[in-house]
Amino acid sequence: MRIEKLKKYINRTISGVIAVLLCLILFPDISSTAEETKKILTYSNYAIEYNVVNAWGNSENIEIKLTNTGSETIYTKHQLKTIQKIKQKL
Numbered sequence: 001m002r003i004e005k006l007k008k009y010i011n012r013t014i015s016g017v018i019a020v021l022l023c024l025i026l027f028p029d030i031s032s033t034a035e036e037t038k039k040i041l042t043y044s045n046y047a048i049e050y051n052v053v054n055a056w057g058n059s060e061n062i063e064i065k066l067t068n069t070g071s072e073t074i075y076t077k078h079q080l081k082t083i084q085k086i087k088q089k090l
Helices: 002-026 077-089
Strands: 037-042 046-056 059-068
Antiparallel strands (some): 037 046, 046 059
16 A cells, blocks of 8 residues: 555656656746836937837837927828828819
């Protein structure tokens, strides 16, 4: 009876070790880095702030901030197309 309990204990221990090893092999290090990388690019009428918030493997979560430093409005492509259509109708 005692030998059977010992065998079960050894089998469970070996199974647990194998499970842990398989997890380590199948799920490589996908830890994220909390290190923030901030770059600010300044041009004549605008500035772009590029900030890496989180990175892991070949992926990143980023924040991009566009700041108008000039006196003129910055239009999107859609806004420019709309303005052109309105001007054509006039």
